[in-house]
Amino acid sequence: MTRELRFSALAAPGVQALQPYVPGKPMAELEREYGVSQTLKLASNENPLGPSATVLAAIKAAAAQVRLYPDGAGHALKLRLAARHGVGPEQITLGNGSNDVLVLMAEAFLSAELEAIYDQHAFVVYALAVQAVGAIARIAPSLPARHASQPLGHDPEAIKAAYGPRTRLVYVANPNNPTGTWLDDAALRGLLDALPVDALLVLDEAYAEYVTEPGYPDSEKLLAEYPNLVITRSFSKAFGLAGLRIGYSVSHATVAELLNRVRQPFNTNSIAQAAAVAALDDADFLVQSRATNQAGLAQLQQGLAEQGFAVPDSLGNFVLLDLARPAGPVYEALLRAGIIVRPVANYGLPNYLRISVGLPEQNARLLAELPRCLAEAT
Numbered sequence: 098m099t100r101e102l103r104f105s106a107l108a109a110p111g112v113q114a115l116q117p118y119v120p121g122k123p124m125a126e127l128e129r130e131y132g133v134s135q136t137l138k139l140a141s142n143e144n145p146l147g148p149s150a151t152v153l154a155a156i157k158a159a160a161a162q163v164r165l166y167p168d169g170a171g172h173a174l175k176l177r178l179a180a181r182h183g184v185g186p187e188q189i190t191l192g193n194g195s196n197d198v199l200v201l202m203a204e205a206f207l208s209a210e211l212e213a214i215y216d217q218h219a220f221v222v223y224a225l226a227v228q229a230v231g232a233i234a235r236i237a238p239s240l241p242a243r244h245a246s247q248p249l250g251h252d253p254e255a256i257k258a259a260y261g262p263r264t265r266l267v268y269v270a271n272p273n274n275p276t277g278t279w280l281d282d283a284a285l286r287g288l289l290d291a292l293p294v295d296a297l298l299v300l301d302e303a304y305a306e307y308v309t310e311p312g313y314p315d316s317e318k319l320l321a322e323y324p325n326l327v328i329t330r331s332f333s334k335a336f337g338l339a340g341l342r343i344g345y346s347v348s349h350a351t352v353a354e355l356l357n358r359v360r361q362p363f364n365t366n367s368i369a370q371a372a373a374v375a376a377l378d379d380a381d382f383l384v385q386s387r388a389t390n391q392a393g394l395a396q397l398q399q400g401l402a403e404q405g406f407a408v409p410d411s412l413g414n415f416v417l418l419d420l421a422r423p424a425g426p427v428y429e430a431l432l433r434a435g436i437i438v439r440p441v442a443n444y445g446l447p448n449y450l451r452i453s454v455g456l457p458e459q460n461a462r463l464l465a466e467l468p469r470c471l472a473e474a475t
């Protein structure tokens with residue numbers, strides 16, 4: 098008699114209900130599936146400049162040492178990050194991308210019966226992390242799509258209304274992906290002032306290096322005032338190191354010590370650590386990244402406005418485009434034209450596409466192809 102395979106039923110309850118993360122389509126996959134060449138990927142909020150020459154040299158040098166395990170404590174990188182943020186190295190936690198730290202927070206602080214709060218259209222990894230550990234998700238409704246300044250943005254009042262005695266984590270994406278919306282200093286302070294004593298607020302600042310907006314919170318200053326704050330940052334965006342998977346958090350030292358208990362001993366690799374150190378040394382590259390992004394955002398916003406779309410401001414390296422009709426066919430038409438953008442139906446936004454900022458000629462190509470793809474998809 099063959100034994101019945103019931104692996105799905107054997108999985109932990111949270112895992113049984115999980116939908117896996119859907120990444121942006123890789124270019125090689127598009128080429129394989131659609132037989133197109135000269136593909137353009139504007140789907141994963143990557144940096145179109147790629148890492149700087151200095152960083153590439155550091156990667157090459159570090160590659161010579163891959164026989165050895167990495168420094169599991171990431172000493173050199175932590176010292177550099179501590180100096181950058183004006184904190185002690187014991188307050189830094191390194192992660193395999195900031196995604197890793199977002200998940201470590203759930204593993205360290207949540208369990209069944211305990212609650213985490215996040216916004217309805219927040220970065221989807223929060224939902225996955227919370228569900229995987231079997232904790233309770235309290236989902237705060239977003240601001241309306243027609244909100245004057247922050248359409249679909251986090252609603253501080255809704256988040257506060259979800260606070261309760263079982264709240265352990267509150268995830269706030271600032272700016273949020275995919276909406277590009279943000280909370281200003283006053284709104285964030287409001288959330289921190291009202292935070293239950295036993296809860297931590299995880300402030301996800303993956304795109305912070307791009308931001309020049311006045312009123313954007315100074316999270317280092319906030320951390321000095323609110324020890325329950327945990328700031329997460331990424332090297333994947335403005336630093337251009339998405340493929341190496343390196344990110345970190347800045348928190349109270351005790352929080353970092355708890356995260357250190359649950360992380361894998363070698364959760365960040367030696368090449369990523371060396372590249373991150375070199376990237377921190379390269380201040381000019383960051384200036385260039387920011388300038389390229391601001392020019393690209395303006396180009397996309399203006400080009401899309403000329404095509405009749407109202408594209409709200411974004412503090413990230415992407416825009417969220419409301420097509421006012423199902424986005425799937427338009428996404429497919431763009432794929433046939435060799436352009437990968439990101440459908441966001443899994444964020445509860447089936448009529449929207451998220452478009453990452455590219456180089457000027459890449460943005461121009463997207464803008465040139467879009468009208469034809471819209472027509473083709475009707």
Ligand SMILES: Cc1ncc(COP(=O)(O)O)c(C=O)c1O
Nearest residue numbers: 194195196220274303331333344
């Ligand atoms: C808001 C937000 N947070 C975190 C991440 C994770 O970035 P990484 O794990 O590459 O550092 C992303 C990636 O797109 C993001 O958009």
